[in-house]
Amino acid sequence: DIQMTQSPSTLSASVGDRVTITCRASQSINIWLAWYQQKPGKAPKLLIYRASALQSGVPSRFSGSGSGTEFTLTISSLQPDDFATYYCQQYKSSRTFGQGTKVEIK
């Protein structure tokens, strides 16, 4: 099975900050990686697919990069609505999620 490891587990940041979350795969997954945002009590929301493709309707301050085993999600200027938990997911072989990164207010 492919394991996904996110870092950090928790990130404290302020509105306007540039935020970067890293996701590493235990083996190459090419570009078959997605990023989701989840708020408490809500379903996850797709932000990025194919490592860097922005899902329709998602603000352009979100971007994804990487290939192979290392990937990043960047929020260029953190907004109040962005405080949430973020998950990466590989879909190269079956499906596996990272453990999540909580972005909290500093």
Add this chain to the structure above:
Amino acid sequence: QVQVVQSGAEVKTPGASVKVSCKASGYTFTRHYVHWVRQAPGQGLEWMGMINPSDGYRVYAQKFQGRVTMTWDTSASTVYLELSRLRYDDSAVFFCAREGIHDSDDAFDIWGQGTMVTVSS
């Protein structure tokens, strides 16, 4: 609009089974795989498996093999998740999610609202 709507919360006793439904609307039901994801309280997302509503092809996560069954009803545009031999640690929110069709395998672009299943004696 495109959506998937799940059935309501359930309370079950240990050893029982639970069946959760996920009704699709606003798109062609048979064109998209449907996946199930579990989230225990305060924990992350755990993939359980998927079903192709076009032909019934299914893949289950190894962890749930033998306890999980995914079925579908094309006439009702609905997929079902049944989990048997429930344990206390099966208490969780269960989500269904539609797989997109950008590529042959894709991310989950539409999610249900979640169904809380509580296992309690």
